[in-house]
Amino acid sequence: MVPQRVSLLTIGAYDLPVLRSFYQKLGWEETSISSDNYAVFKTAGVLLSLFPIEELAMDANIEITHSPNAFRGVTFAINVDEPGHVDSVTEEIRQAGGRVVREPSDAFWGGRTAYFADPENNIWEVAWNPSAVFDERGAMISF
Known part of the structure; x- marks a missing residue:
């Protein structure tokens, strides 16, 4: 049976430093596993991670087909x-x-x-x- 939970949400970032800075300005706390190439923020329920979109697409074996301004649904x-x-x-x-x-x-x-x-x-x-x-x-x- 597939566990009924959401543990981690990852946003593929086009510009990781800009996106990270925005969430930091909201006052969100990063975890100790964050690095220069990956940001993970604590939330009440799940962890929110930011990861370079090219690396995320490569990891998932998919092609990036949209621009950063497109609504992702x-x-x-x-x-x-x-x-x-x-x-x-x-x-x-x-x-x-x-x-x-x-x-x-x-x-x-x-x-x-x-x-x-x-x-x-x-x-x-x-x-x-x-x-x-x-x-x-x-x-x-x-x-």
Whole structure:
């Protein structure tokens, strides 16, 4: 049986130093396994890694077919504890150099949400979900 878990998310970075700097400006802590060629950030649930896209594609034996500005069809999410946190977190992201692609607003499903792009156009959602449940580490365990 395949374990039902997500342990590590890796973003293929076109410019690792720029992308790393952005996440550092958000105040995210890197792990001790980070190096000059690889960055790993702690999150509440999974580790987020940044790895040069050419090396990632070679490791996976696939061809890179898109530009850094293309939408990759994947979003990441930062879920927060209160509706107002969507606004304050989005502003912090803007100050760190993130490009807000959808300003904070109330969602049709009863929450509050905003979207931003990091320097390589990876799309993130900042969301408050009124039914979200977090564990003691801050990892979302249900919604």
